[in-house]
Amino acid sequence: MFLILGAILAAYALLAPLTSLDAAQSANVPLLADRLWFRIATIIAMFIVMATAWNIIGGITGYAAFGNVAFFGIGAYTTGMLIAKAKWPFLVALPFAPLVSAGFAALVGLPLLRLRGHYFAVASLGVGVAVGELVQNIDYGGQPLFGGASGLFLPIYAIDNRGLFFFYLMVAAATIAIAVTWWVLRSRFGYGLIAIRENEEAAAVLGVNTTVYKVAAFALSAALTGLAGGIFSQWNVFINQDNTFPIDYNVQMILMALLGGTGTVFGPAVGAVLLQLLIQFLGGSLPISFDIPFVSADARPILAQVILGLLLVGVVIFVPRGVIDFFGGRSRLSLSYLRRSLRETSL
């Protein structure tokens, strides 16, 4: 039921704007008539890409990567540099974002993926932080190489209906990410990754080349994340350390995957939609909004963060398998479900 409803909504969202923005506006179609909604829909699609991509290394392979935002930033800066400094056209520069991200992931993945558990998680977090710092501060001949602290400005991409174009581009990237996950889960490669997640030694004994598999999964995840970054750079026109290497994204993409359901095809996408709508709502960017008692407008972003934190705690404790568990009749949300989740991991 949910799936059918979702499919209809998605089809509507995709097809309605085809009749041009003016038509959508005059027909007073909600959701898509507004520029703001376009922006939010594009951001949601961007997070679908990132959460789905994280799922490949974090959910399917079981390596808790905490620094995937590095690949988003590298993708954004690759495309950004090629357009702003080398004057390449956008569509030629875009493919280099996933390529460079994947190359970087393979390079750092070789030493990092030898680490396990906490060590890998924090080392990858460190890579995320360090890359952002390096990009902002590296000088070459006295000039900041990547635009430095003042960031990098890109020329505006000249095309009619730019908002619509980037929305479709981001949706295409999300589709690719989901399709890749679908393929991975049905391939020999995917079975190898799952074997690594469940028991790495056993997988190695069974003949899975764990190093190659892990690095490939990391690079694949990085490529998809980098693609989102590449699209973002031209869409947003301005990139700097704050908007391409935010540590928050690391946690948001993981929370999305977890909220939806890790290791599944559609779970991270579902989680991305739910969580991003919530974040936008709490941040006060949605047209539908209401006053929260006792909280001034200035304090809203703070409250949003508090709620996000509490949500994180709640999801981890009560719905560890994600909301996708409730689809297709596998489980029902009930008090006994929550109690069982609590007992499963409790001391």
Next chain:
Amino acid sequence: MADFVQLVILGLLAGGVYVAVGVGFGLVWGVLNIVNLAHGALVIIGSYITWQLFTTLHLDPFLTLPVDAVALFVLGYALQRGVINRIIRAPLLFTFLLTFGLNLVAINVLLFIFGSDFRSVTPAYSGQGLEFGSVVIPYVPLISLGVAILLSAALAFILNRTRIGLAINAIAADRDAAQLVGIDLRHAYAVTFGLGAACAGVAGGLIAMSQAITPTAGEPYTLQAFVVVILGGLGRVSATVVGGLAFGLVEVFAQSIPGSGSVFANAIAFGLMVLVLVTRPQGLLGRLR
């Protein structure tokens, strides 16, 4: 030569804060197997307690440290007993996310209460120091280093000489066996986390004296605590002390590199950590567990 001596001294003094930040983090990690991403938030709560007592009651900041320790112990005990114990048997990603969630809540509650202004604690003797020719030893970091060493010694004493400390050690060695011999796991876990939080509180008090604080100022310390523990080796207080001092030295020397060494602080810290992890995973002094 005098410059070199000065750098070594400054490095060791800077290490004091890292020792204090690292011991609590290492205890929680080693015993509970939790990488506590809320450690930095606990640290900064300690800083704000010190700041509050210093500005309203005009207490000497060093005298506020016991208050930090007690307050944070209570908070840590409650957090572990009420929340973290609920997911202690879940995969590590879950403990990671849970503690990150707690971090987010704590920082934003602080933002709500204190705002994002920078605050600082400046007792009358801050900025002064002992002078030996051209070498200067500032008082505040010197006393801080002493406090950090004392804190580590106290923690080591609790762990090795008291009943609850032995229970904690038993849990670290084998949780199931510890439960079999009648150790109350929920209580012992909560005490462990409480002790870790108390150390964080003291560290926070020291940090309030050495830099301006703001609710987000604790975040780098979570990462640095991790590096310090890796550097020394997991599982012993003494190893963390060495790790902290070594980290202070590395930081000060890295910043003294001509050019812009200071803006790469994180990159240097993590480069060092990855290097240690890949070449000597048990740390400088650690044993493999």
